[in-house]
Amino acid sequence: MFARNQWYVIGWSRDIGADLYSRMVCGESILVFRKEEGTLAAMRDACPHRLLPLSMGLREGDTIRCRYHGLVVDADGRTIEMPLKADRANAALCAAKYPIVERYGFAWVWIGDAEAADPALVPDFWMCAPPEWVVDGDTYHVRCDYRLLIDNLMALTHEAHVHATSIGQHELRDFPIDTRVEDGKVILQRWLADVPAPPAYEAAAKGGRVDRWQVCYFIAPSNVAIDVGVAPVEEGATLANHPVRSFVINAITPETETTSHYYWGASRNVDIENRARTAQTKAVQAAVFKEDIEILEAQQRSIETNRDLKMRNFSIDAGGVRARAIIRRLAGRASAEPAALLADENE
Amino acid sequence: MFARNQWYVIGWSRDIGADLYSRMVCGESILVFRKEEGTLAAMRDACPHRLLPLSMGLREGDTIRCRYHGLVVDADGRTIEMPLKADRANAALCAAKYPIVERYGFAWVWIGDAEAADPALVPDFWMCAPPEWVVDGDTYHVRCDYRLLIDNLMALTHEAHVHATSIGQHELRDFPIDTRVEDGKVILQRWLADVPAPPAYEAAAKGGRVDRWQVCYFIAPSNVAIDVGVAPVEEGATLANHPVRSFVINAITPETETTSHYYWGASRNVDIENRARTAQTKAVQAAVFKEDIEILEAQQRSIETNRDLKMRNFSIDAGGVRARAIIRRLAGRASAEPAALLADENE
Amino acid sequence: MFARNQWYVIGWSRDIGADLYSRMVCGESILVFRKEEGTLAAMRDACPHRLLPLSMGLREGDTIRCRYHGLVVDADGRTIEMPLKADRANAALCAAKYPIVERYGFAWVWIGDAEAADPALVPDFWMCAPPEWVVDGDTYHVRCDYRLLIDNLMALTHEAHVHATSIGQHELRDFPIDTRVEDGKVILQRWLADVPAPPAYEAAAKGGRVDRWQVCYFIAPSNVAIDVGVAPVEEGATLANHPVRSFVINAITPETETTSHYYWGASRNVDIENRARTAQTKAVQAAVFKEDIEILEAQQRSIETNRDLKMRNFSIDAGGVRARAIIRRLAGRASAEPAALLADENE
Secondary structure (H helix, E strand, O other): OOOOOEEEEEEEHHHOOOOOEEEEEOOEEEEEEEOOOOOEEEEEOOOOOOOOOHHHOEEEOOEEEOOOOOOEEOOOOEEEEOOOOOOOOOOOOEOOEOOEEEEOOEEEEEEOOHHHOOHHHOOOOHHHOOOOOEEEEEEEEEOOOHHHHHHHHOOHHHHHHHOOOOOOOHHHHHOOOEEEEEOOEEEEEEEEEEEOOOHHHHHHHOOOOEEEEEEEEEEOOOEEEEEEEEEEHHHOOOOOOOOOOEEEEEEEEEOOOOOEEEEEEEEEOOOOOOHHHHHHHHHHHHHHHHHHHHHHHHHHHHHHHOOOOOOOOOHHHHHHHHHHHHHHHHOOOOOOOOOOHHHHHHO | OOOOOEEEEEEEHHHOOOOOEEEEEOOEEEEEEEOOOOOEEEEEOOOOOOOOOHHHOEEEOOEEEOOOOOOEEOOOOEEEEOOOOOOOOOOOOEOOEOOEEEEOOEEEEEEOOHHHOOHHHOOOOHHHOOOOOEEEEEEEEEOOOHHHHHHHHOOHHHHHHHOOOOOOOHHHHHOOOEEEEEOOEEEEEEEEEEEOOOHHHHHHHOOOOEEEEEEEEEEOOOEEEEEEEEEEHHHOOOOOOOOOOEEEEEEEEEEEOOEEEEEEEEEEOOOOOOHHHHHHHHHHHHHHHHHHHHHHHHHHHHHHHOOOOOOOOOHHHHHHHHHHHHHHHHOOOOOOOOOOHHHHHHO | OOOOOEEEEEEEHHHOOOOOEEEEEOOEEEEEEEOOOOOEEEEEOOOOOOOOOHHHOEEEOOEEEOOOOOOEEOOOOEEEEOOOOOOOOOOOOEOOEOOEEEEOOEEEEEEOOHHHOOHHHOOOOHHHOOOOOEEEEEEEEEOOOHHHHHHHHOOHHHHHHHOOOOOOOHHHHHOOOEEEEEOOEEEEEEEEEEEOOOHHHHHHHOOOOEEEEEEEEEEOOOEEEEEEEEEEHHHOOOOOOOOOOEEEEEEEEEEEOOEEEEEEEEEEOOOOOOHHHHHHHHHHHHHHHHHHHHHHHHHHHHHHHOOOOOOOOOHHHHHHHHHHHHHHHHOOOOOOOOOOHHHHHHO
């Protein structure tokens, strides 16, 4: 159920330094650390000898000495010293190396065939690229299938109910959502013209009514960027032209089939030196996503408890349905999107 | 292993009100709430859209709005409003409705084919029917197969050992137990003539020796009522004629294959306005049943640990053996009671 | 994966008295107690009636009364009283008896066919036999496959890394280890000539350099005795002649496939009345083995997490490889040791 030969976020760049950092991605345990020259090393987090996690080992320069019998691997995972010095290490003795790159503030690890790893395929989070943009956020561990998180982010309808006291407003249900696929991305958009500002946007509204926009971009295999904002009606913003831009950033990395790491944040291209604003946005997001996680973990438990029931897709799920179709195709499970699914299920 | 097309207690009537109440019965998660006109509604506790428990939703009159995307179901579980108002709900979109009735102080839910639900089939707890009777008790969650609880209640012999300090007395082992099946009920009875009173009955004994009776009625699929009491020997009570009657009430509802909800209490037809007596009886029962639960949960663990061993049936298990035979038949597993089982196993 | 028809330690003799003692060995739950005449009784820890652990029962002389329905078994596990006194117990009604003997300070239970139990087959811990020897130690529950513990004890190399602050010293890696099989025992030995004393041996070194020895004996099915010590170089000790002898004692008993009881201790043949020395040795061992357990439990988790990876055997694993080959043969899994395994895997 995981799409392989893909880049997945394994952490915020800022969270990975000289210390040994370990995380499971798509069921594979991976050790990451920052080499002395500044780039990252990633390898399977198990000693090639007796499988003790290398992350329990000792770092010696850019090598890791296993804490059990003292085998040493280099930054590429190759054994360079055996437990008994006199023994000769051969080329097959290694912790499998993972391609890893840093971009957009994240460390991305390649799950699949290492030879196929192409940094040009890193998901395009252009809205997280300095110096024009500032990005900040945090990491949550969520006990649910990563696809439930994608469904959540690609179905804007839930805001009115899950987030009633922050970004929700009942007018959300009155405006249509347009869904399309462009360049392999699923795009959902909704424009709310001339509405009151929801609680989280009161300051931006400057006391009056606003235009509000939400444009979700699903970027395979499991990322979602959402262009969100409001502008006072009198400013005459349009979908094509709202120069002040602020994105909600979501990189969702499967840990196991029923658990995920959720790297979330916000980016913007205005007032980017304003740290108080950055911190305030992060605090609002943290509260909003905690509300989502309560729902998502309950949903996961309910799916496991009610094995005889199936989730249904409505018109509002069009984004998630298309994102799942792309994931299925990338995972080699299906060759095309199911054409008439939505209409059928909603009748 | 569950008998279907049966009424099971899902809660004490008094515990189910306007709040959303959720409980798993025979592996099915069920939402219950009291409608504005006073009767109960019950439906599968999963939104027909994305399976979030409806019990996490918001009650609006007699409808429930799912907290995830806002789908609304009525008290019969039918979708009456879609997440996007413009979408049309069809008849197939529903949380399955469960027949539910209130009787004898309990709410009973029907597990099986809803069309077959007949309130006349509610297990006959006539000794819990006001105004002649008062009933009170509580609910325990027990980590064991519900049939172990039935075995326990239908084998009076355990009292001498499990409940030595309350209702146990060594004389229990000296008197025979009669077992029979009548009108689909398994009946066990024991009459202890002219014995000292056990600790819990000292007050009733008025300082002298007593006659003591225990008559257990197994009422399918998983209920046990036990007519218990003592009378001073000089009162000349008989099994047929002991007008002061006090029953131990036990409704055992399977939650999963290895966990149960145990609704227990006591009913009596004397001094029914005496709340202090009611509370005292309940406190004694709570202590006695805690002792049982320690045993039953250890027994369940031992069954799981010792997969190569089988439980044996002795003469004292005649009640449980017959009750299990009825359950097997109701569950479609067997066509008749094993006739010679007890004699064989005890030789 | 367990070798049957073997004696396993079920406890320290001193820990088993009049109280009912229960432990799982090779997946079988076993009750042990000391009879009034002083020897031990052992039987399956489940009542032959309804499987409640007999260890929850009441001891009456040398019999056990089950706490559930009062069935009584004698010290051989035979039912001698039924829950209803009038019922007759037959010969088949019993908790299976286990052969049990006491030797070398331990209680040993026979797992397999009781008729085949021969006390002469108790693993030979001759270095734990008073009056020439004193032995003391403790018990740890370890969440790992028992064979990982054997691997650990039979690969002396880990000391430099896991126990760097106590018995480790970097010189350990400079001296060869000799491995051989003699009389069904796997023997590993290493002689470190003229080295500094590691921290735990500073007192014995008397301020100078020492000769140090380590000789590990694997004694099937799952025991390891290690002859360890240092002597000041000027004393001219040899492997064949170091009269002051001190052994590390390790009896490892599988509980389940992934958990074990680890009975560890030390024995010595000098200064045997010195209780302070005995206590000091035990304290050092406790600290050392805690370090091992942290590693071993992490290794077990890693094995379970990384199902696609296999442990590799190097020259330093020769002892564990041979011990595992013996275990496989005893468990009926293989007929001989894999001859060329080590050479192959290390090239």
